[in-house]
Amino acid sequence: MSRENIKADLCIIGAGAAGLVTAAGAAMLGRKVVLFEAREMGGDCLNYGCVPSKAILAAAHAAHTVRSAAKLGVKAGEPAIDLPAVMAHVRDAIDAIEPNDSQERFEGLGVRIIREWARFTSQDTVESDSVVVKAKRFVIASGTRARIPHLTGLSDIPYLTNETIWQLDTLPRHLFILGGGPIGCELGQAFARLGAKVTILEANRLLGQFEPEHVETVRSALLADGIRIIEGWGVERFERADDAITITMPDGEAIDASHVLVAAGREPVFDTLGLEAAGVEAGVTGIRCDDRLRTANKRIYAAGDIAGKGALTHLAGWHGSVILRNLYYGVPTKQSSNPIPGCVYTSPGLAQIGLTEKRARDAQGDKVSVIAWPFHDNDRAIAEGDTAGGVKLVLGKGGKILGVHVAGARADDIGALAAVTMAKGGSVRDLTSPVLAYPTRGEAIKRAAGKHFEPVVFGPFAKAWAALLSAMH
Known part of the structure; x- marks a missing residue:
């Protein structure tokens, strides 16, 4: 089968925040833009991250407000939790925001959308199953995925990640969370306040990137929600028996759980991109690029999580702006020139x-x-x-x-x-x-x-x- 040949000003791989901001801006400036996305438009944030997590937290915090209303003189009692209805609220939130990131919107802006996997075949060419794209400039915005640690027995159990947890239709009896960063703490509190038993295991220190005294404020709330927090420990092994999962700790303690959520950090997604053909270097934190997001191949930029500068949606959007400023406005801009906030949406x-x-x-x-x-x-x-x-x-x-x-x-x-x-x-x-x-x-x-x-x-x-x-x- 012959493939279509396309010449473009800008070719982008990945339709998350970084890719979409860059694509929209370039297209509105009259540039010919091609955007590859083989999975969901909107990337991790819309479909598996920021939006669904904040939606489920809204439900969880509402349940907590009902439980704690008595301190303000309002007696409501224990709320009834309907998890399918909660998950429907999560999906409604995604559906309401999805048009902003949709293929239809970006095609309306003049962006050519290719819903296929893309790979570099030379320093100025990207190919997929149906097209070959030669472009003046490229942006790699392929993002990250959940890092799955090499722990004994983990691959033998049906673990959850931030992508698959939204498929649950019944409340976990006991949710064991591997990782005490923002994802682990947010989802841990959400499911605890919705009625699940929750254990959070963090190999180092809970929310280690934040001020220790402020973390104690969050820790106190998580403990008050009934969450067990284990810090400074690993896991000896995971074992599955019928509908239960046993987590054996180094001291011999056996923890019985119904579900395991892996939230032990993120890893860059570039294994299918053909970076060697493009002359682009990468490592464990992502694609190597300078402060203007240029890679070793100066016609190729990296943006968003894959750039290894941080894993935040608003940072990814800023990266898109940085690239547009440098390429099409002649305004030399460094990605580090703007302070970037970081938040944890626990309560x-x-x-x-x-x-x-x-x-x-x-x-x-x-x-x-x-x-x-x-x-x-x-x-x-x-x-x-x-x-x-x-x-x-x-x-x-x-x-x-x-x-x-x-x-x-x-x-x-x-x-x-x-x-x-x-x-x-x-x-x-x-x-x-x-x-x-x-x-x-x-x-x-x-x-x-x-x-x-x-x-x-x-x-x-x-x-x-x-x-x-x-x-x-």
């Missing part, structure tokens, strides 16, 4: 942007100062009866904002205040300037920033100056 949640305190002190030593403001001293949190967590600012010389960290309700939205300021290169002084509505949790950031200036604003010199002005008037 309470976590948000961080910039450096942790440890990383800042390792880099700048005693030039670093830290200011915190707890939610138990925030009027909105007190009124809501939810005072867990708080805000932490990590500051450098001259009040430069090195990092902002939030733990607590609506942490993700509160962190956005800092993201705007940091993106503009602002200092801690800029966090004190806005007039914020009262009462809001966002005030905690302003209060923390104001606390940084208290020694100056209310110090000896300020008092002497106030006394002088008072005497003069």
